[in-house]
Amino acid sequence: MFDFCTDPDSLETFRWMACYLTTGKHMGFYQSFATVLILLAVTAPVALSFGFGGAMAARSRIAPLSWFGKGYIAIVRGVPDIAFFLFFVIALDQLIEWARHKVICPDWTDPIRQGNDFVVCSAAKMPLGTAPQWIHEMYGFAIAVITFSIVFGAFAANVLFGAMRAVPKAQLETAAAYGMNDRQTFWRILVPQMWVYALPGLGNLWMVLIKATPLLFLLGIEDIVYWARELGGTKTERFTDYPHGDWRMWYFLALLVFYLAFTRVSEMALDKLMRKLTHGQATTGGEAQRRVEA
Amino acid sequence: MKNLILSTAALALTAGMALAGSHSVVRMGTEGAYPPYNFIDDNGEVAGFERELGDELCARAELTCEWVTNDWDSIIPNLVSGNYDTIIAGMSITDERKEKIDFTTNYTQPDPSAFLAMSADADLKGGVIAAQSNTIQASYIAESGATLVEFATPEETVAAVKNGEADAVLADKAYLEPIADSDADLAIVGESVLIGGGVGMGLRKSDTELRDKFTAAIDSMKADGTLNALIEKHGIGETF
Structure with a gap:
């Protein structure tokens, strides 16, 4: 990075640190912060939409749809995250490749399952074996987003399902009395009022999601915890220009600060959102706001 | 000696034609946390004995190779489901692992x-x-x-x-x-x-052609002494 970094052994502490913290390896570490933030930014809305769909399905009057919604919530909530991440991701990847294989290579005669091996024709590989590494990484990232969304979508569905039932019946009956049909009642009366009941639960989920990102390394994505462990580990002079002892504590301390700062910012944003949502609502919070203004 | 290199090269070439297309890029899976076998260097690249060995093997087998890192615990499941094509991660050849995957000939002595x-x-x-x-x-x-x-x-x-x-x-x-x-x-x-039967590259059981190509390349490196030079350079242990 800097000109004076050619011979790190001769540098005093400050310059040594400047060189050390700008090695290619550390750049990977800094990039992984962006990876985590992007993952959160993409996953949260996708998971919320999964949750909304799940909750709508679960309260549907059509029995199979309701079974599907309730089954989704029950199964995904019941399976440990780590098992889900190890099993589901490989299964999802194989499902995609299997489907592509059936379409692209109908003439293939060899079995797809050969003992432990999963073999599809090379044109059906996802991504193609010839694709550059960044495409593989993007694909892994997309799979991670889908997996996180399915897991957290199930929790969100449960929260939203409860929130929809928490909206006072009288509100819905009044809507019916005004002549609204079911659809109008749902979108105009139920949905705007349920968020205030859902937000505490969704806020919790968001906090858990922030801290669940280290599961990313199970999917082959190098996240901040992986890099902290890798960079902080003891380095002997034979393998690096910057030998040091076990510095994992310092790296994890940096992660601690990052996570605490991030959750604090999230809390403040959620508080603000809560104030906005309670405004004008027939809840204790909304009533308190009305009195302050009156 | 020269003949041997020529014949392995020819073998590698014909094997390559037989398989043309299906392995245009071979993805090499490693752990990246086990120096001197494999580790991540200051630039964030995979380095070490197996990096040098793998690059040389790929050159000899006329393959284009790409390096990927993966967690040790899920390194075999990801190989068999096809996320990469080889494991080159200081993995000793054992009967237990042989039930799941195939190995090339060993490129280190029993460690x-x-x-x-x-x-x-x-x-x-x-x-x-x-x-x-x-x-x-x-x-x-x-x-x-x-x-x-x-x-x-x-x-x-x-x-x-x-x-x-x-x-x-x-x-x-x-x-x-x-x-x-x-x-x-x-x-x-x-x-x-x-313990163990030496370190070898792990491959899917169905990938016999690729396994034979790497075994041929390892044998040619054993024969001309380059493998021993690499083992000594990185302090891996006994030479062949």
Whole structure:
């Protein structure tokens, strides 16, 4: 990075640190912060939409749809995250490749399952074996987003399902009395009022999601915890220009600060959102706001 | 000698034609946390003995190779489901692993594993010994009668000895020696033990052509002495 970094052994502490913290390896570490933030930014809305769909399905009057919604919530909530991440991701990847294989290579005669091996024709590989590494990484990232969304979508569905039932019946009956049909009642009366009941639960989920990102390394994505462990580990002079002892504590301390700062910012944003949502609502919070203004 | 190289090159070439297209890029899966076998260097690239070896093997087999890192615990499941094509991660050839995947011929001798401990009189027979999970060292300890504590990464096994959680750690001697040299508190103790059938590249059982290509390339490196030179350069252990 800097000109004076050619011979790190001769540098005093400050310059040594400047060189050390700008090695290619550390750049990977800094990039992984962006990876985590992007993952959160993409996953949260996708998971919320999964949750909304799940909750709508679960309260549907059509029995199979309701079974599907309730089954989704029950199964995904019941399976440990780590098992889900190890099993589901490989299964999802194989499902995609299997489907592509059936379409692209109908003439293939060899079995797809050969003992432990999963073999599809090379044109059906996802991504193609010839694709550059960044495409593989993007694909892994997309799979991670889908997996996180399915897991957290199930929790969100449960929260939203409860929130929809928490909206006072009288509100819905009044809507019916005004002549609204079911659809109008749902979108105009139920949905705007349920968020205030859902937000505490969704806020919790968001906090858990922030801290669940280290599961990313199970999917082959190098996240901040992986890099902290890798960079902080003891380095002997034979393998690096910057030998040091076990510095994992310092790296994890940096992660601690990052996570605490991030959750604090999230809390403040959620508080603000809560104030906005309670405004004008027939809840204790909304009533308190009305009195302050009156 | 020259003939042998020529014939392996020819073999590699014909094998390459037979397989044209299906392996235009071979993805090499490694752990990147086990120096000197494989580690991530200051630039964030995979480096070490297996990086140099793998690049040379790919050149000899006329393959384009790409390096990927993967967690040790899920390294075999990701190979068999096709996320990469080879494992080149200091993995010893054992019968247990052979049930799931195939190996090339070994490119190191059966590795001498060594104990690293804080004191010379550590109880290696009945004490608490640390090892990385899913390794030959871990199964060796489990059978030996000592108490085994397993860790996911090699780094943690050494840390367990330093903080007193374990009496000693059993790992490849080549991995432990630089650590013993650089840390005054730690030393190699007791006798080395020979376990496993040497380190080889792991491949899917269905990928026999690729396996044969790499085996041919390894044999050609054994024959012209370049493999021995690499083993000595990185301090891996016994030469062939």
